[in-house]
Amino acid sequence: MAPDAQHATRGPADIPAAGGAQTLQAECIRHGTPAFRRVNAAMFAAGLSTFGLLYCVQPLMPAFSAHYAVSAAVSALSLSLTTGILAIAMLFAGAVSDRLGRARVMNFALLTSAMLVLLSAAAPGWHALLLCRALLGLTLSGLPAVAMTYLSEEMHADSIGLGMGLYIGGSAIGGMGGRLLAGVAADFWGWRIGIAAVGMSGLLAALVFARALPPSRHFQARALDLRALAMRCAGLFRDAALPWLFAQGFLLLGAFVTVYNYL
Template sequence: MSTGPGARRFDERRLLVALFGAGTAAFAQLYSPQSVLPDAARELATSASATSLLVSAATLGLAVGVVPWAWVADRVGRVRAMTVAMLGATAVGLAVPFAPSFELLVAGRAVEGLFVAGVPAVAMAYLTEMLIDAGATAMVPRAAGTYVAGTSMGGLLGRLVSGGVAELFGWRAGVGAVAAACLIATAVFVWLAPRDRGPRPGATGHPDTSGAAPGRAGRLRALLSPRLLVLDAQGLLLMGGFVAIYNYLGFRLTDAPVGLSSGVVSLVFLAYLAGTWSSARTGRLVVRHGRRRVLIVSAGVMALGVVATLSAWLPLVLAGLVVLTAGFFGAHAVASGWTPVAAPQARTQAAAVYNLAYYAGSSLFGWLGGVAFALAGWPGTVAMVLALVVVAAGLAAAVLRDQRA
């Protein structure tokens, strides 16, 4: 499959720009309804926790889809798998706003998430393998940070575009506009992505005779190692808390006494720029201080930001949002980039399992945050998120060590 000039030879810059485009295309669509949830709740006459299913259904679909997409990528090639996934997600994303009922909206979002899963399921393993094969292993932390920066930029653009368009044409038009815009980011990836190895040895049913591929038991042992399980827990817990904050902060800010409009609330997601900055910066910090320390400090920064959102003073709430976003994306960049490096004999599977945990956390705790919000208001949501962050940081401190993998 041709992927444009980038397919002719490996180019590290093309790889980084292509993956930035892939992250943008995938995550703009995934989170585009988040800034318009209050508008959707009013039109659909649904509760905050029920309406959040427009986000949670997509992330659940993504969680279910990451492992199958990893399997597909091993058989058809990673670039081809990611291309099909992004085109499929965009096609479904264009159709979802026309769904006539809440149930069909949720179902459509779940299917959209299944397609989006093809990007995170493969991207980290793809970039790690390409850089290691090119003798640029030292670039892996920075490249992982660049990809995560693309995911944060996609999340930001999806929320801003949907919120801005919703002010003029309604929330359905806002969500559809994001899917249309993602065609451009998809084209960037298709044009620039360097060609990967293609199908993995033994993936098509023919045995690998090189002696290099580990057996199924070896891969399973790697995936169940304490280090991999704790890295997966980082995704599960930190992502769950992060999505809960962003899902329900909009309800707090549109309700009295703040009373902001949905268009203004969508500007709150400019805090994602802090995540773009921190994830790109994380690679340098890892080289200087080690993955474990940067991960734990990033979780602590996230916790400080979460506490600040309890304030009744809007500027402090917004500052807290910036801080927690920077902390979360820093931690995510470390954990997601560490995972394929820590399991060299099962990179694709390790990245897929991490993403399974990551988006399962988003779906589960993204919904449970609404239950806490209904029971105890914003302090209830904050308490749940703080508990998740503390557990994640404690596990990292107890189990993870900086080792060359």
């Protein structure tokens, strides 16, 4: 085999241990490069879209109660059903991305989520709306669970903080922006237009994300092993500190969302 061919077939596992980490880091995306700006634009759009699509129904719950003749508690299912399924599905989304690829899973998540929100704007009945929202929780899980992994694989250690910060910032702005856009549009043109407006913004963000995100360079596909996944999850709960942190996040975010639901 020619020397060039031998070099081309070498993977990260073949790199000598002494210089392997340095070589991989040298190939990662760094601050100030065009690829870094593309990643940041993609992650900001992803955060903006994900939480806008998730929380856009919150200001519309009184309209759901009036239109579908359901109680305030039942109307809150339009959000709590989505977040509940999202929390469970995120446990498996990372393993799916190990098999299919980070970028592919995130692109699918954003595009299908935006389409589901647009579909929910035309829901003929309450149960059809809840079905769309339940499926939304499933599809949205492919973004939060995978975005941080993509950044840790593709970005240089010195530059990853800004990338993660922009994703988190986009999430915060998206959560509030989705509520505002849906609520204001609903006041003028009705709740269906409010949801459709957020769905269209999510579709635009999905297109920006797909065009901006650089392809994965360090991803290596792995077989989907549910038994190994279950063992890793069980290991998390055997840690002395982690279960308390999980409970803290559950209680704080649960209280935060509930206050918005019933104000």
